[in-house]
Structure formats: C-alpha cells, structure tokens
Amino acid sequence: MDLRLDAGLRTRVLRVRALGRExxxxxxxxxxxxxxxxxxxxxxxxxxxxxxLGRTRWSGEDAAEPGGFGARAVVVLAEExxxxxxxxxxxxxxxxxGEAPLLSLxxxxxRERFLGPFRTPDRPRWxxxxxxxxxxxxxxxxxxxxxxxxxxxxxxxxxxxxxxxxSRADWIVVFxxxxxxxxxxxxxxFVVERGAPGLGDFHVEHKMGLKAYExxxxxxxxxxxxxxxxxxxxSAYDRRAGFKGAMRSFNATRPAxxxxxxxxxxxxxxxxxxxxxxxxxxxxxxxxxRLANVRRRLRAARLLCxxxxxxxxxxxxxxxxxxxxxxxxxxxxxxxxxLGMEILGEVGGRGDSLVEKLFRDAKAMDIVxxxxxxxxxxxxxxxxxxxxxxxx
Amino acid sequence: MxxxxxxxxxxxxxxxxxxFAAQELRPRERAAEAARGIDGGxxxxxxxxxxxxxxxxxxxxxxxxxxxxxxIVREELGAGxxxxxxxxxxxxxxxxxxxxFGGEDALRAxxxxxxxxxxxxxxxxxxxxxxxxxxxxxxxxxLPWVPADRADLLVxxxxxxxxxxxxxxxxxxxxxxxxxxxxxxxxxxEGSPVLAEWVSTPCxxxxxxxxxxxxxxxxxxxxxxxxEFSRRYARDRVAFGRPIAHHQALAFLxxxxxxxxxxxxxxxxxxxxxxxSGLAADEACAxxxxxxxxxxxxVAPNALQIxxxxxxxxxxxxxxxxxxxxxxxxxxxxxxxxRDDAERDLLGIAGPxxxxxxxxxxxxxxxxx
Ligand SMILES: Cc1cc2nc3c(=O)[nH]c(=O)nc-3n(C[C@H](O)[C@H](O)[C@H](O)COP(=O)(O)OP(=O)(O)OC[C@H]3O[C@@H](n4cnc5c(N)ncnc54)[C@H](O)[C@@H]3O)c2cc1C
Numbered sequence: 072m073d074l075r076l077d078a079g080l081r082t083r084v085l086r087v088r089a090l091g092r093e094x095x096x097x098x099x100x101x102x103x104x105x106x107x108x109x110x111x112x113x114x115x116x117x118x119x120x121x122x123x124l125g126r127t128r129w130s131g132e133d134a135a136e137p138g139g140f141g142a143r144a145v146v147v148l149a150e151e152x153x154x155x156x157x158x159x160x161x162x163x164x165x166x167x168x169g170e171a172p173l174l175s176l177x178x179x180x181x182r183e184r185f186l187g188p189f190r191t192p193d194r195p196r197w198x199x200x201x202x203x204x205x206x207x208x209x210x211x212x213x214x215x216x217x218x219x220x221x222x223x224x225x226x227x228x229x230x231x232x233x234x235x236x237x238s239r240a241d242w243i244v245v246f247x248x249x250x251x252x253x254x255x256x257x258x259x260x261f262v263v264e265r266g267a268p269g270l271g272d273f274h275v276e277h278k279m280g281l282k283a284y285e286x287x288x289x290x291x292x293x294x295x296x297x298x299x300x301x302x303x304x305x306s307a308y309d310r311r312a313g314f315k316g317a318m319r320s321f322n323a324t325r326p327a328x329x330x331x332x333x334x335x336x337x338x339x340x341x342x343x344x345x346x347x348x349x350x351x352x353x354x355x356x357x358x359x360x361r362l363a364n365v366r367r368r369l370r371a372a373r374l375l376c377x378x379x380x381x382x383x384x385x386x387x388x389x390x391x392x393x394x395x396x397x398x399x400x401x402x403x404x405x406x407x408x409x410l411g412m413e414i415l416g417e418v419g420g421r422g423d424s425l426v427e428k429l430f431r432d433a434k435a436m437d438i439v440x441x442x443x444x445x446x447x448x449x450x451x452x453x454x455x456x457x458x459x460x461x462x463x
Numbered sequence: 464m465x466x467x468x469x470x471x472x473x474x475x476x477x478x479x480x481x482x483f484a485a486q487e488l489r490p491r492e493r494a495a496e497a498a499r500g501i502d503g504g505x506x507x508x509x510x511x512x513x514x515x516x517x518x519x520x521x522x523x524x525x526x527x528x529x530x531x532x533x534x535i536v537r538e539e540l541g542a543g544x545x546x547x548x549x550x551x552x553x554x555x556x557x558x559x560x561x562x563x564f565g566g567e568d569a570l571r572a573x574x575x576x577x578x579x580x581x582x583x584x585x586x587x588x589x590x591x592x593x594x595x596x597x598x599x600x601x602x603x604x605x606l607p608w609v610p611a612d613r614a615d616l617l618v619x620x621x622x623x624x625x626x627x628x629x630x631x632x633x634x635x636x637x638x639x640x641x642x643x644x645x646x647x648x649x650x651x652x653e654g655s656p657v658l659a660e661w662v663s664t665p666c667x668x669x670x671x672x673x674x675x676x677x678x679x680x681x682x683x684x685x686x687x688x689x690x691e692f693s694r695r696y697a698r699d700r701v702a703f704g705r706p707i708a709h710h711q712a713l714a715f716l717x718x719x720x721x722x723x724x725x726x727x728x729x730x731x732x733x734x735x736x737x738x739x740s741g742l743a744a745d746e747a748c749a750x751x752x753x754x755x756x757x758x759x760x761x762v763a764p765n766a767l768q769i770x771x772x773x774x775x776x777x778x779x780x781x782x783x784x785x786x787x788x789x790x791x792x793x794x795x796x797x798x799x800x801x802r803d804d805a806e807r808d809l810l811g812i813a814g815p816x817x818x819x820x821x822x823x824x825x826x827x828x829x830x831x832x
Contacts (some may be wrong), residue, residue: 072531072736074465074819143464333818341815348813359806362816367730367750367805370819374729375722377465384464395722450718455698455708 074377080144084151090122091155096425099156102283103428108275109162109283111239116164116195125164125196127189129174129182142323142383146330146376153334157432158283160331161235165189166198168235169244171324172260173198176303185242185262199240201231201289208232209445211246212254216291218247218261224298227261227269227291237287238273241265244302245291260302269294280431325393325440326379329400332436333376336369336404339429343411346418346426358414365407372400391453398446401436408433467732469535476528477535479512484543492544492780495644499612499636501547509551514540515578518558523570530673530735534680538728541684545787546644548681549610550584553577556674557585560618563669564625564661573627573659577616584646585616587674589795595619601654602628608637610790612646617655620674623667626660628652641783641790672748675801676734678794679748682755683728685791689759689766689784690720697769707769716765723758730754733819746808747819749801756792756801763788 076084094115102109109115119125128140140148152160166173166189173185188196207213216229227247237243242264250257263270272290344362347353375396382389411426412419419427437443451457469477487505488495495501509515518533519525540548549555554574561569577583586609588595595604602619617628631653639647694717697708707713734747763785767774774781792798809816 072467072469072732074467074733074736077464080464141464147465337816337818344809344812344816353810356803356806359809360802362809363750363802363806366809366816366818367754370733370750371726371730371754373818374733375726378467378725378729381465381467391721392725395718395725398718399722399726444715447715447718450721451708451714454694454717454721455706455714457709457714 076147080147083144083148087148087151088155091152094118095152095155095159099159099283100425100428102158103280104423106277106282108285109159111195111197116162119163120192120195125189125192127166127170127186129170129186129190131187131190142326142380143377146326146380149327150330150334150337150373150376153331154338155334156283157331157335157436158281161281162284164192164195164197167240168200168324169198169240169242169262172200172244172302173262176260176307178304180299181262181302188241197236197240199234199237199243199287201234201237201243202246203232203234205230205232205288209442213251214246214248214258215251216245216247217251218249218259220249221295225259225261225296225301227263227294227296230288230290232288233276233286234289235284235286237289238275238285243270247291259308261296262300262302263291263294263296264300267294267296279434280428281435323383323393325397325446326376326383326389328436328440329372329379329393329396330376332400332404332433333369333373335429335433335436336365336372336400336407339404339407339411339426339433340365340369342424342426342429343407343414346411347414352414361410362414365403365410368399368403369407372396372403375399391450394441394446394449397441398443398450401433401443404436405430405433467729469531473532473535476532477539480514480536480539481542483508483512484539488540488543488547489780492547492644492783493777495544495547495550496783497643499643499646501550501644505547506551514551515553519554519574519578520562520567520570522567523575530676530738531732534676534683534731534735537677537680538684538687538731541681542688543684544644545681545685545791546610546642548684549642549645553583554585556587556670556677557616557618559673559677560587560620560625560670561627563673564663564666565659569627569659573616573629580615582613583615584611584613585618586611586614586650587618587620587670587795589620589671589674589800591622591796591800593619593621595652597626597657597660600657602626602652602657603654604652606650606652608639608793609648609650610639610642610645610794612636612648614648614650617650617652620667620670623664624660624662625667625670627658628655629658631655639790641786641788668745671795671804672734672738672745674795675748675752676731676738678791679727679731679734679752679755682759682788682791683724683731685784685788686720686727686755686759686762687724689763689781689788690717690724692779692781692784693717693766693769693774694721700770713769716769720762720765723762727751727755727758737819746805749804749808752795752801753798753805756798759788759792 204214219226242262245261245263246258248257269292274288275285347358352358379389379392379396382392408430412430415426487508516525517528521527561574577585595602613634614632617632619626632655633651634648637647637649698706700707730751734751737744737747767781767785770781773779
C-alpha cells in the first residue's frame with residue numbers, strides 16, 4: 072500500500088492547479104454572476120485547445136478500450152479541476168459524456184469519424200450525450216424517444232433533457248427506443264449530428280448552480296439519422312449481452328464524478344476554514360469540530376474514489392465500489408458547503424461568495440450520473456441480490 | 464499512483480488471522496464472554512501465530528511489523544471476538560507507550576516480563592482528566608472500568624507524560640458492558656510506586672495515535688462482522704412476501720452500513736500508512752478513531768434492528784457486537800477526546816486543508832503558493 076502520487080501525475084496536478092487558480096475559478100465566478108454559460112466562442116476555449124486540452128482520450132488505435140490516462144489519474148485530476156470550478160470543467164471542449172459510448176459501442180469507422188476530429192482539434196469542439204427525458208431520468212428503461220426504421224436510415228422523435236453542451240456540440244449521442252415495451256433491450260444509441268433536420272428547440276436551462284456550462288433540452292421531430300450513425304451497427308444489438316456489457320462501462324465514470332464532488336467539498340472546506348481564521352472563529356471549538364468532521368468525511372470519500380479507480384485500472388469488477396464512492400462523496404461535499412454557509416453566516420446569505428456558489432453547485436452531484444438512491448440500488452444488487460423492478 | 468494493494472506477506476497474515484478468528488474465536492465467543500476469558504487451547508493456538516509479538520521489535524524477539532500490519536490483524540480479530548482480541552494481546556497499546564517513551568530498555572524492563580508470565584495483562588489508560596494523581600513517587604486514584612481482570616502492568620498516559628505502575632493495584636471485578644472475554648474490572652490504585660516516568664509531549668501524541676488506531680481497527684472488525692451478519696440474515700428472512708433485504712428501506716440501510724465499514728477501514732489504513740511512512744499522523748489517527756467509533760454506533764445498532772426481536776436475544780451475536788462496539792468506543796478518552804485532537808489540528812493550518820492520501824500539503828501546495 073502506498074498512497075503517494077507519482078511524479079508525472081503530480082506535475083499534471085500542478086498544471087491543473089495553475090490553470091484552475093488563474094482561469095477556471097475567475098471564469099466560474101463570472102459565469103455565476105452573469106447567470107449564463109460561458110459562450111462557445113469565448114477565447115478561453117480556444118486557449119485550452121492551444122494548450123492541448125479538449126481532446127479525446129482515444130489514442131486512434133482500433134481498440135475498444137481507451138488508452139491514455141488510467142482511472143486513478145482521471146480521478147485525481149477530476150478532483151483538482153472541480154476544486155477550482157466544476158462548471159467550467161464540464162464546459163471544457165471535448166467529446167464529453169458521449170466519448171464513453173463511442174469507445175465501448177462504436178465501430179472503428181464511427182470512432183474515426185466522430186472522435187477523430189478530437190484527436191488534434193483545429194478549434195474548440197464539443198460532443199454530448201442525451202439520455203434523460205422529461206418523463207424518464209433514473210428509470211432509464213422508461214425513455215420514450217422513438218426510433219423508426221426507414222429506407223437507408225432512422226427517424227427519431229421525442230424530447231431530451233438537460234444534456235451538457237448539447238447546443239454547441241458537433242454531435243450528440245442520443246438514446247432512443249424501437250419498442251418501449253422492451254425496456255433496455257429496445258434501446259438504440261445514435262449519433263445525431265449538428266444541423267440534422269428535425270433536431271432543434273434547444274433550450275438552455277436556468278440552473279440553481281453550475282452555470283458555467285449549458286444543460287440543454289431539445290426535441291427531435293422526425294429527425295433523420297443515417298444508418299451509419301447507429302452506434303455499433305445493427306449487429307451490436309442482436310446480442311443483448313453485447314449492448315448491456317458496453318453500457319456497463321458507464322460505471323467507470325462514477326469514481327470520477329464522485330471525485331469532482333470531493334474537489335468541490337474541499338474547496339468549500341478551504342474557503343470556510345480561511346474565513347473562520349480571518350474572522351476569529353477558528354478559536355471556537357465547536358466550529359473547528361464541525362470543520363474536522365467535514366474534513367474526515369471528505370478524506371474517506373477521496374479514499375473510496377481512489378479505491379474504486381484502482382479496481383478499474385486493474386480491470387476488476389467495481390460496480391459496488393464505484394457506486395459506493397458516488398453515494399458517499401456528493402453528500403460529504405454538500406455538507407461541506409452547507410457548513411460553509413453556516414460559518415459565513417449572513418455573509419453567505421448575501422449570495423456573492425464562493426462558498427455560497429459551491430453550496431448551489433454541489434447539490435447537483437447527488438443527481439447527475441445516477442442519483443444517490445440509484446447508487447444504492449446498484450450496491451444492493453451486489454450486496455443482497457436486489458432484483459430489478461423491470462428487466463432493464 | 465495511489466495503491467491500496469497489500470503486500471503478499473500482509474495478505475498471508477490477514478488470511479491466517481481471518482481463519483484463526485473464524486475457527487477459534489467466533490465459535491467460542493459466548494463461552495469466552497461467560498467465562499470472562501479465553502480457554503488455554505485458543506491462547507496456545509494464538510501463540511503459534513505469534514500475535515502477541517507482532518509489533519515488538521525484532522531485537523526483542525518480535526516480528527517488528529508496522530501499524531498497517533497491526534491494523535489488519537486487529538480488524539480480523541475484532542471480526543472474530545473483540546474481547547478475545549484484547550485478552551490475546553497481553554501488551555496491547557502499552558507496547559507503544561513503552562517503545563515511544565522509553566525505547567528498548569523500557570520494553571525489556573517492563574514488556575518482556577508481561578509476555579513471559581502466563582495470562583498476564585498490561586493496561587494503557589489515557590488519563591487526561593486526570594483520575595490518577597502522583598504524589599512524590601506514588602500514584603493514587605481509581606479507574607471505573609478497564610477491560611481486564613488483572614493488571615500486571617499499568618501505563619498511565621497523559622497529554623505530556625507517561626508513567627508505569629505495577630504494584631498496589633487492586634482489581635475489583637465489574638460486569639462490563641462488552642469485551643467481557645477480556646475481563647472487566649475497576650482499578651483502585653493505592654500508593655502504587657511509580658516505576659518509571661517520562662515527560663514528552665511528542666511521545667505522548669505518538670503513543671496516543673498508535674493506541675487510537677489499535678482500538679479503531681478492532682472497531683472496524685466488529686462493525687464489519689455486524690454488517691455482514693445482518694446482511695446475510697436480511698437475504699434469508701422473508702416478510703411481506705420477499706426477503707426483508709429487498710424492501711428498499713432495508714436495502715438502502717444495508718448499502719449505507721457497507722459504505723460506513725469501508726470508509727472507516729480506509730481511514731484506518733490511510734492513518735496506518737502515514738505512521739509507517741513517517742508522515743504526520745496524529746490527526747489522521749484521531750480522525751480514524753472518531754470515524755470508527757461513530758460509524759460503529761450507526762452500524763451495530765442497525766445490525767440488531769435488521770434482526771428485529773431476534774437481534775435482541777442472545778441466541779444471535781448482534782447484541783454482543785453492539786455492546787462490544789459501544790465499549791471499544793469508550794477507550795482512550797472516547798470519541799470526544801479524539802475529536803478534540805482532530806479539531807485542534809485545524810488551528811495549525813494556514814493554507815489549504817490537507818485531506819490526506821498523498822502529502823499535498825507539504826509538496827503540492829507549497830509548490831503552487
Ligand atoms: C446539472 C445536471 C446535468 C445533467 N447532465 C445530463 C447530461 O449531460 N445528459 C443526460 O442525459 N442527463 C443529464 N442530466 C440528467 C440526470 O441524469 C437526471 O436528472 C438524473 O438521472 C435523475 O433523473 P430525473 O431528474 O428524471 O429524476 P427522477 O428519475 O424522476 O428521480 C426523482 C427522485 O426519485 C428517486 N428515485 C427514482 N427511482 C427510484 C427508485 N427506484 N428507488 C428510490 N428512489 C428512486 C431519485 O433518486 C430522485 O430522488 C443532468 C442533470 C443535472 C441536474
């Protein structure tokens with residue numbers, strides 16, 4: 072057992088730290104003040120691309136497994152990014168949440184066509200993923216966006232909710248169903264490209280926090296998608312296990328999302344600790360005790376993230392551990408921010424401090440990528456064979 | 464890269480102690496509790512594994528293992544029978560006090576005789592109050608409960624000093640809430656000669672850190688076993704047409720108990736790794752103790768609750784896990800004393816708060832600020 076970071080990762084953390092302090096945090100505060108996402112043509116994004124960021128982790132090899140960063144490095148860096156600003160981190164150009172299904176489901180041709188432009192992007196480019204609908208979030212099997220086959224392609228109709236970066240994306244991985252009665256077996260994943268006829272009504276939601284990136288709802292009205300954009304092609308869906316196996320890779324992102332929560336909680340802890348010191352509150356044992364509780368819980372959450380990531384790096388099953396990290400970290404982060412508000416008191420109530428922003432930002436972490444309740448369902452399947460309500 | 468993998472030696476040790484606990488301790492846990500002690504067969508089986516000398520320096524015939532090894536062994540023993548774990552470890556955390564304050568000479572003078580006398584027990588008390596007073600070279604006072612039926616050596620630890628007592632200590636048996644396999648007594652110290660005394664705040668902190676980790680690791684074992692027992696029970700027990708574990712209120716409780724056990728263990732491991740690596744560890748050990756004591760107060764009562772009325776009956780072990788966990792959390796000044804230490808650490812931090820794992824405080828933050 073050795074919990075040290077190696078030299079390479081350490082250097083990368085320091086680089087993120089510099090970028091975070093100098094650019095991400097100020098931009099996040101500004102977006103929060105203005106109450107709108109950072110525009111896609113903001114020079115910061117072009118600067119990131121020049122720095123070599125905003126790329127796919129796909130190496131270009133014809134391998135389903137992504138190369139590059141290991142899960143632990145991703146987790147450590149995700150925590151650091153979110154420490155400075157989680158909203159800005161999600162706004163970063165790149166294939167985003169759409170990358171995982173492209174890597175696990177996509178054919179070689181599809182990976183090349185959709186991830187290729189992200190290898191050395193000429194300009195800021197985004198990808199997106201749209202699963203959630205007005206009528207179905209946690210209950211993924213209940214999505215209603217319909218996919219009908221027609222000559223040479225597919226026609227999609229339905230509505231999607233809250234998809235990050237969707238209105239600025241080159242493409243959106245859209246999940247639809249060929250038959251709602253089939254649950255997950257009826258699902259198909261399509262890459263819907265910007266400008267596809269019938270893709271529209273983009274509505275950038277007004278959120279409580281995380282304002283720096285857009286969460287966008289949109290509709291698909293008889294939106295035509297060519298055959299070649301069905302992820303993995305028809306054959307991927309013949310064997311149910313194939314599709315489900317691919318979807319399981321979603322679990323790899325849970326430790327990273329959990330780590331982001333740890334980063335946000337750490338920011339709240341540092342801010343409120345500094346505030347307490349500057350305002351003579353650190354002399355009060357009750358204040359220190361509550362801060363120490365937050366610190367301890369965040370530390371435990373960080374260790375849970377690292378452990379889940381190590382299992383992923385070792386290609387060992389981690390459904391239980393990944394969900395455990397995701398169930399624990401957001402609550403610890405939110406409590407850190409709630410305590411921060413209490414320590415700031417009326418200064419927090421003014422609504423213009425970083426702690427107050429973190430309080431509004433952090434709540435989302437228990438909702439995105441599977442709510443805390445859904446994480447517990449996943450854990451209970453492992454621990455007590457909790458049956459699925461519906462074959463999904 | 465952060466790596467939780469245990470070395471092959473530690474895995475072997477873990478497996479050995481796990482099967483010892485399953486075969487020797489758990490089946491006898493009720494008998495040991497009733498007898499206020501472990502039977503000779505178990506003690507000699509334990510002797511062969513060498514559990515009593517794990518952390519003793521090699522120069523004194525010990526295995527010279529570190530805090531992580533100790534934590535792993537104690538989790539396994541705690542999962543077998545925490546009371547027996549104390550009874551089988553005659554030195555217990557006294558080892559740390561003698562080693563940290565007095566070095567090998569002190570170990571030779573005071574620890575080895577305890578190890579050599581059959582059934583002897585050395586007791587460490589953290590006496591911040593204090594309840595024991597020294598006058599001249601003699602100590603007086605009473606301790607309401609220690610988990611032992613005899614005290615062949617008593618080391619009293621204060622915030623700045625430690626001292627050793629051996630004679631004129633009267634043990635008066637009490638029932639004890641838990642850990643009864645180790646015994647339970649009130650101690651009356653009547654003019655006991657102070658055989659050795661050391662003054663050193665850093666040594667006191669270090670001893671306390673090690674001692675807290677000792678209790679914390681036992682707590683991890685107790686709560687792991689409580690969580691595991693109730694998890695299995697909940698899968699089998701049927702109510703309203705399905706296993707009770709499939710009612711979501713219980714399913715989620717069981718997941719949260721599992722998470723509490725794992726989080727507590729990781730904090731213990733991290734603190735042990737810090738001790739073994741020579742990193743600052745006082746706060747980490749105090750926090751690990753707080754986490755273990757508090758998490759065990761969540762896990763153990765709920766384990767009993769999951770068994771319903773059956774949990775309250777002594778035919779099942781969960782009520783014992785609850786009593787043992789409650790008792791362990793009272794040691795060394797209990798949760799509040801540990802919280803004091805965890806909380807006071809924040810006074811000394813000027814910049815970002817170190818969350819542990821790596822040592823970003825020293826290196827990463829220094830490099831960027
Ligand atoms: C900031 C933000 C960004 C997002 N980004 C994206 C994105 O990029 N792409 C995307 O597709 N989606 C995105 N989402 C949507 C997100 O994934 C969903 O909001 C989430 O999955 C929950 O779904 P829901 O909102 O429909 O809530 P519901 O599913 O309606 O859940 C409501 C409540 O019921 C609970 N619940 C549901 N089922 C059960 C059960 N079986 N047992 C117990 N409790 C249950 C839930 O935990 C929750 O508390 C985003 C959401 C937010 C807030």
